[in-house]
Amino acid sequence: MSATPHVDDQLVRELIGDAVAAPSMHNAQPWRFVYHRSTRVVELFADRLRAMPTADPQGRALHIGCGAALLNLRVSAWHAGLRPVATVHSAADTAEPLATVRLERAAPHEIDYDLAGLHGAVSTRHTSRYPYAETPLPGPLRQRLADQARSEGAMLSFPSGWHLELVLDVIEDAESESGFTGDPDEQKWVRTGADASDTTRDGIPEYSLGARKREGRAPVRDFARGHAETDRGSAAFERMPQLAVVSTREDRPLDWVAAGQAMERVLLLATREGVASSFATQALERQELRWLLRDPVAGAGPVQMIMRLGYGPMGAHTPRRSVQDVLDTAP
Template sequence: MFTKTLDDMLVKTLVADAVTAPSMHNAQPWHFGYARGTRTFTLSADLERAMPHADPTTRGLHLGCGAALLNLRVSASHAGHRTSTTLLPDPHAPALLAAVRLDDPHERTDEFLAGLHPALRNRHTSRAPLSERRIPEHLRSALVEAAAREGAQLSFLTTPHLETVLDLITHAEGYNRMDEGREAEQRRWTRDTAAEPAVDDGIPDYAFGPRKRTGSAPLRDFAGRGTVPDRAAADFEVRPQLALLSTPYDTPADWLRAGQALERVLLLATLQGLAGSFATQPVEWPDLRWILRDPQSGTGNMHMILRLGYGPQGPRTPRRPVDQVLTIEP
């Protein structure tokens, strides 16, 4: 039985919530469709927003789209609709990533999804220094469980694995700087807000965060080889709290599951007063990505390095208008 009428205004609201998701360089590589007759959303990859140098397999693109998919499910649940999700519904159309049918009477309700809704528009990537205050074990366990609900594993790092991962991030950042294609690709998605007209995608310079003066916290410097006038410097964490997100397998469906798990973790973290950012540099290099595996089990396909802790939420970054990313069909 349908719980509420799904008019076009509500459809647009659900998608507006979905696109608050993070994506690589804030490229927002997604497009939604909605079919009124079947009450079904589709999510497709916008391959014109792919990054062939940093993300040649489109794994990162799938992660961002998976995060948007989780947000859509959260928003629909908050509006009183249960959802049934099918990943990669058409093997002949690989850019069609997911179909989400609303109010499937055979689908069990996820009672936790609606509770994440208040965090949707408050979650922002924070590239500011975080405090040294440790995340309590009960909250770490809750974040691990959140990832598991979407078929992924979240593992908080301890030494010496932590030291290894920090070294890999440093090496990967250096490799990126030396790679002309990756450097140009990053410049394409960064915005000089003083010199350019306002845009609705990419990373604006006010979201770069301060330059790191001291500390071990891993951060991607979106200034790249350039400089930002009057950019402040700051002391970052000496003992950053990092977690690895992985899945047992490494197919496009697993990438979508990992993206949903990532966003579920981030929304719960936001509700619990945590801020976070990403360090994906070693994940973007196949040889380094392999070394990220758990040193004891040697298993898992790594998708994301999360930095979490207590501190300021980052600034709001632009989003494309809903009319650009949504098509409503009869």
């Protein structure tokens, strides 16, 4: 880690390379960046051509994905010895950035080492659609994960008892309904077959689909549904999975970006601590179900993301578009 790095084009490419390692809905990677050399400002834009008109008509998941990329950019900048001064905007159209990040020099004592320390997990965090052990996460680790979300202006809770049963029931109903009606967004972004899986730079390749669920209640989406038969085998998943719910106080685009940053910060710490993760977004894609998922006892606000956490295989690397495909440089 350098205290006073020279911010040249190569360093900016490295920062963006870390940013785009973030997760996004169906790995669509709905972002693009512009770096202004004269002001050392990175602009983050939503790529609406990679939106999900059926599953995400409001662009909520798109904002969450961009928020995750923004968090990775901040982590990478702190690790490089820079102070990333980030501002999130209420972008009304695609011509306006969702966020800007000014890259300032930082002395060693000014570094946010909590964020910088997550850098190693940026490249190793992968979605794992495999069975996890029934071993519960330790209470102190759960508290640390919740603290990460709180640092980004969101709340992280771990449903249990009747609330966990309710969340699982709602997700299962949404999954069943989705399987009956079909999801054109899902069909578009799943890559089956060796040629498609090996050459794609986005979407969900066949090798990352994981095993079919033979039994258990873990909310693992079967992305191969509706595609040609895939040789994945089947497995028994957790009987009672460990879920983590990200909530915000309000439900605006600014809150969605905050939820994305909180989600990614939680996932990076979980990865660093050897905890695997996947997402359970089926119910979140239906506006009328999101209200049912919240915990009325805790008084939490709108649910933005549900994650499955546990000890198990860490998942395979999924493809990313190259930095040159998502980054433009201006004087």
